[in-house]
Amino acid sequence: MKDRMTIGSFQLTLLICSFLAISSQASLPMALTGAAKQDAWLSYFVPIVYGCGVGMFFYKLVQKYPGQNMYEIANALCGKFVGGVLNALFILYFIVDLSAQTRLFTDFFSSSILLRTPPELIIMIITLLIIYYSTGTMEHLVRTNVVFIMCYTIVLMFLPVILMNEIDLRKLMPVLSSGIVPPLKSSIISVASFGDILAIGAFLHHVKGPREIYMAMKLGVVVSSFLLTLWNFCLVSVVSPVFVSRLIFTGWILVQQIHVTDFLDRVDLLVFSLFMPLILIKHSVLFFAILTGLASYTKKRRIFGNLMVGLLVMMFSTVAFDDTDEVILFNNYGMIPLTLMIHIVFFGCLGVGIAISKWTGRTSTIPDAKTRLYSGPARAMLIGCGASIAFGAYFGSKLGWYGIISAGLFIMFLLLCVYFTLLQYRKTIINKG
Template identity: 30%
Template sequence: MIHKQVVNHRQIAWLVGSLLMTGMMISFLRSVVQVAKMDAWFSQIVPACYALLVAYVLAELVRAYPGKNLFEIMFIICGKWIGGVVNGLLLFYIWVILALDIKGAADFLHISLLPQTPVEIILLVFVLVLMYYGKTSLEVAARVNEIYFPAYFIMYLLLYFLLMNEYSIERLEPILSTSLERIAVSNLLPLGVYGDVLLFGAFLHASSESRLLFAAMKHGIMIVCFTTTIALLILLGVMGYVIAGRLNFPIYILVQQIHLTDFLDRVEMILFSLWFPAFSMKAIFAYMAFLVGVGSFGGQLHYNTFNAPSGCFLVVTSLLAFSKVSDIDQFISYSFPLLVLLFQVPLLLFLLIAARRKKREAGQGLIPKGTKLHRFYRLMVWGGVISLAGCILTILIGALLRDKSPASGMATAIAYVCFLVIGLLTSYGEMQALNHGKQRLGRPKQQGKFRQ
């Protein structure tokens, strides 16, 4: 069944937020803390830059191959056989993401909330939810995500105020005292999680404006970078790196420390009620991408044919792939970044060259040059570039300073957070400027053919 769908820029940004941020909150942050200790909150800037590179390549593919998704583009560029092999590798990569998410969520629910329920039952019920959404389209998941992700984001920003009586800045000092090598390694570990943004390649056919797609994905990536940094700051300030590095579910234990009154001491249940739907949207998004990839091999216009077989396949293989929680944590922290570097980087380089070599007509830009809106757009773009460069330079300068006094460390920390805030605000301004330019040109909303 072919039908048109509308996924606007805000929905894309928030889908990126759910896709990248919710998965890191289970057990991944423990490995980052183990490596970088009290400076683990500097670990998000390099993977965010990598995710921006992936978003840029996807935007170039939208411009070069409008109305085509990543699987179709691979068949066009590489032909039937080589393209089939590459698409098979892409499906394997998506399966790895799904297996990690499904098994990780099932183990988390079994250990923290449902200890008497078998993991197999929890996993089966979760996959049934994925199969239910597999009958719909990305538009449905995006609209559901609009309900939960903003509340989830605001809840994380409120964690500092809710834990203010437990917070101690001394647990972070001396700031940037960890070696630069450890900070660099901690920036490599999240590459596997941030590489999940490649899943948007399965839905490129639902996008028509490449620049607006890139700006929306950029804003979502900056939301994840900023929020995860704040979460790490709170985690380390409340528990310290020794305790945080030993916990299986550090964020869940962190929220358990909130005690507002004598009768409201289970605030983690409120956060969980917001986290689980947002995390489910991530798994649903990956499952839909898997269905799109499977359907591309058979040329099926109705992807629901593969919904039931794919769900049964995921139930069995997820149970066999990762038997323990520690296996999932070790794979996400150390094997997954290596998989991303060995598979995604050559693929992205190849796709970028192919997109640049394809001849295409030069279309009218979303924002006419010389206008006030264009000047604002350029200011936002350069503000984002300067903020990212400023974050990296702040880490380098702060780590190389011989004087590790509390004053210098606090100054570098404040500068780093300020650059992050500037990057978040400028990415929003860039996205809004392009959206206003699109509306002034009178172009229709972002539409495309969604084959599912």
């Protein structure tokens, strides 16, 4: 039976924001500040480029194979055997990613909120919730996500305002005084944290067309990078880079610094009541991606095996790591080579498959008269972000004012990049829809 479930482009944008921005707030700042010190908040320029590249690749895939997801496209491009091996690699990657993140946030909850609850019990509860969500559909999940991510985004946008009395800009100095290598190291770590965006490929058949997929992914990646830049800026300027690089869950400390008035000093309860459902939504998306991959072997849209896959994830989350340090190291650094390998296989095999199919004439691109993408201004602002970092890295060690100027330019170009991307989304999707 034909799958008629649809996901709107704006819903997909907000889902990507939850998928990328929320889970990177727990332990990743520790790795970023360890690599780039006070320049850790400049780490999200390269992830924008990477995310837009993945979005363009999905755009090309959907143009050639409309109405199919990543698993089906792999089978169509690479054949039943090679495509089946690729799909198995993707499924295994998502299982490892989901298990590691489940254990990471289990340790976060058990060390900061549920202090007396055994971690095994928290893992079981999280897994049961994920299994329960999987009995529904992705359409229900993205609708739920819209409510929580909109509220959480508003809180993040006002974070510098409500923390104004706690922010000390001197903790950001000197800007880019160590050259380009530290920000480059932290950018590699942040790109690896964006690697599980491949899971969005499991739901390409739910979105209307290629231009909607590309614009939703581009806007979601840009907004996610902006929110994470804002988050890390507040962390470094409030807590200081030294403490952020040594403390595991620094975000909990940052949120506890919010004091709106003397009578409203427990804002952290409100923030984490939004944070935890969004984490569960991301875990559920990864779980749906795993089940959709398994269903690709039966050539049916219907997913299956919820309970067995959930028990497998619960087992891996429980026995794969001995303590919190191992979980942090694996999520921050261990995922880098694994993500690199999966991406080389993904882009390499599907890219070769596209080239062969185009050469042999087996497939042809579906024309779309509405795919003008209006990308000039947003692309120019993105180039400006990169030029600002390069300028500050080269001249910042010679004169401190150059680093401050480059940081100001980076903020300006990033804000303009968000603005022009929103404008591009409006022109391409809303006005042309």
